[in-house]
Amino acid sequence: MGLDMYAYSLPKDDDRPCVDFDLDDIGDEERRRLHYWRKHPNLHGWMAGRYYEKGGSDDDFNVNTVELTSADIDALERTILDGTLPQTTGFFFGETTGEEREDDLEFIRKAREEFGRGRTIAYYAWW
Numbered sequence: 001m002g003l004d005m006y007a008y009s010l011p012k013d014d015d016r017p018c019v020d021f022d023l024d025d026i027g028d029e030e031r032r033r034l035h036y037w038r039k040h041p042n043l044h045g046w047m048a049g050r051y052y053e054k055g056g057s058d059d060d061f062n063v064n065t066v067e068l069t070s071a072d073i074d075a076l077e078r079t080i081l082d083g084t085l086p087q088t089t090g091f092f093f094g095e096t097t098g099e100e101r102e103d104d105l106e107f108i109r110k111a112r113e114e115f116g117r118g119r120t121i122a123y124y125a126w127w
Contacts, residue, residue, distance in 0.1 A: 003093045005044055005125040007035040007068075007107060009114040018067040019056040023124060034114065034121065035107040039094025042085035043104060046076065047123045049086065061125075068121040073111045080104050092127040 008023060009032045023031060037043060044061075051058075051066040058064050068076075079085055080101060088096075111121045 001092050001127065003039050003041060003044060003090065003125060003127040005037040005040060005047075005123070006033060007111065008032060008122045008124065009034045009117075009119045010067075010122055012118060012120050016067070018054045019051055019065065020058070021065050021067075021122075023065060023122065034110055037100070037103070037107075040096050040100050040104075041088040041090060041093035042096035043100070044090075044093065044125055045086040045088025046079060047125070048088075050123075063124070063126045065122050065124045068111065068123055070112075070115050073108055073115075073121070077105070077108050080108070090127065 010026055011030050047066060048061040050068065050072055051061055051064060054066060056064060056066060083098075085096065114121060
């Protein structure tokens with residue numbers, strides 16, 4: 001067991017809520033896995049902050065979704081470059097080591113490409 005974290009590229013849908021939507025409701029042809037992380041709790045903590053800011057209410061933030069906007073990605077990039085991801089712990093979470101930085105920046109690059117295609121990004125994790 002452990003913290004498995006995913007980013008998906010989705011078609012834009014202004015009627016879809018920005019948190020707690022079911023990824024299975026989006027067809028396999030339309031939902032594309034964009035990025036995967038394993039046991040990067042500090043990034044998960046940052047994503048949890050976005051989830052709660054956007055109205056999410058699950059205390060565990062486990063098997064929940066949050067849509068990420070271009071502004072979210074810009075904020076995430078600043079946080080990564082500043083080295084200020086929030087210290088986050090959990091029983092199955094593992095430990096953020098700092099070696100994830102380049103991979104995180106690669107995710108940001110891919111997310112921006114998807115925004116350029118008119119798509120949106122969703123984050124989902126389970127542990």
